[in-house]
Amino acid sequence: MKEVRTRFAPSPTGYMHIGNLRTALYGYLFAKKNGGKFILRIEDTDSSRYVEDAVRVIYETLAEAGISCDEGPGMGGDCGPYIQSERAAIYKEYAEKLVERGGAYYCFCDKARLDSLRDANGVGRYDKHCLRLTKEGVAAKLAAGEPYVIRQNIPAEGSGSYEDLVYGEVTVDFKEIEDGVLLKSDGMPTYNFANVVDDHLMGITHVIRGSEYLSSTPKYNLIYDAFGWERPAYIHLPPIMKNAREKLSKRNGDASFQDLVAKGYVKEAIVNYIALLGWNPGDNREKMSLSEMIAAFSLEGLHKSPSIFDEPKLRWLSGEYIRAMSAEEFAAAALPFLEKSKAYGKFDTVALLRLVQPRVEIFGEIPEKLDFLAEYGAFDAALYGNKKMKTDETVARQVLPAAEEVLRALPVFANAEIYAALVALAQERGWKNGQVLWCVRIALTAKESTPGGASEMAELLGREECLARLAAARQRLREGA
């Protein structure tokens, strides 16, 4: 059995969007599942669309996603170069061969003539005008230096069929296909030609790409056939949608992998989630590592219909990853986000992390969860009111001074001790635990909800700060009365 070789062939036009990344991921999973190779190829034949830095973004994104390439630009491999703009001579050579084999022909028509072939709606197809040129005629024009393109010679009759591994049999009538340009007048190939030549030369066995190529694949097969090359297996993938009618795209301002990482989603969770968009492992597993995905990957699990990117579910999965992290792993990943919090540096970092780990789903939530610690100030006394805790401003007026005394006298100022002391105080004075704990927590934090209870907040703040805040809160209550 031949070694499986798949490729990811992005064009460097900007961001690496989620759909693209999923295509890369499936190509990688399929190759690795079958003990094969995963190749990266840069499709930059359209110089007008080249975006500076885009290649770097592709490398970085793949690396961050944990997808490693076996061959590619700067990575070695026997089928290079892996950047199409560096392969121009190869395409020219093969285009000329294809002409000799009758699969293509020179075309010298200018834009005006091409435009005249189209109706008001821009619909119309090339009329094979230049196919009628004699060999000598072509040679003469070439010698005269006339600009030209090479067009594919699509049969006038018949149809092309192939078996897509996810969509099944696809058939397209040749009369639906135009004699498209294979080699542009600037000497560069179009995607329609370069992808075939490269996939063949690079030994690609399984072409994995978006479903937008579903109906143009028959014309690629015509090229394989004209050269006498073996056709690869095709695996077309449905798009990932933003909603029912719009594709996820940079144009729509939708998040890229990098954007999601910047928002604080766990990288592994993003990769895990997009793997699940259009594929399932055959059981109910959802949280899977890359190696588990490789082991479970199968074409049977691929879906045909588009799927909508659901950020809430990604959030949940990211949260699952965060909760599964060790404290050290969490600290390492969370620190850049923690540093943006106003509380950072003012309190014990380890304690801050411990508070927040079970309470965030993405790292980006960390600052907002902790900022209040450093923003303590006057607050509405109505915050003391909570019907379930059976507490209000009046209760607070009694509780706070007593709590202050207890905390001042406490020998060890730590969570468990503080909690025990406050509960004991409640017992002693006939208050409900909640009345004491709620009032103290509110006085200490000025927040209705906090990432931790009264005793945890107290420990974090430290005795001195607690006493100061309690005193201040008590003072305000007095003024309010």
Added chain:
RNA sequence: GGCCUCAUGGUCAAGCGGUUAAGACGUCGCCCUCUCACGGCGAAAACCGGGGUUCGAGUCCCCGUGGGGCUACCA
């Protein structure tokens, strides 16, 4: 417009002729609980429509409807 293609809860998605139509996210409720969160339990929620085929159809076929794609010297 023509051609290709898709169609199970709000979302992801199991199902491959006979099921009380899984599961997950989200939503709601309850429990746990020093608030929040975590965790536990539970609920509501789906086969796009119409024809066939069949004893029997979410599952097969046809038509319609709706979505996506292609129809470039973009990929």
